[in-house]
Amino acid sequence: MKMLLEQSGWDEQRLQSYLDTTVSPLRLACLTPAGYPAVVPLWYRWDGRFFWCVTHNKARLLKYLAAESRVGFEVANNTPPYCGVRGQGEVEIIRAEGGKQLEDLLERYLPSLENDFTRWLLGRKDEEVAIKIYPHTLSAWDYSNRMQIHQQKTG
Secondary structure, three states: OHHHHOOOOOOHHHHHHHHHHOOOOEEEEEEOOOOOEEEEEEOOEEOOOOEEEEEEOOOHHHHHHHHOOEEEEEEEOOOOOOEEEEEEEEEEEEHHHHHHHHHHHHHHHOOOOOOHHHHHHHHOHHHEEEEEEEEEEEEEEEOHHHHHHHHHHHO
């Protein structure tokens, strides 16, 4: 993993911690058949080496990824202080892992599994497909210091 972080603002431990604890969606960038980029937000789980996401088996995203497996991605805060991780990699579509990965994602993202939304998702878990992202590059950025300086000047 160290070679993936050569241009990163964080060391490997900080990056791993951020990906393990951040519950913002991963934004997956891929190409459509027409050659235009598409950005799709997906829940993710970082296992220390790969990102795991799921989507429904009828999602257009699967067609895009089957045609072109190279992707870009980002996991970032939407509120200050702005920081995050971005990178590039390739995906593997694993149909047999969809249900299990969905269960793991529900536990990660939802405070309670006892609700109608969770039951609805689990009721169709056999229709979910896992997306495994193999990162080739990872880079982190953190504007916390820059924002603190700006707030001190304007505050």
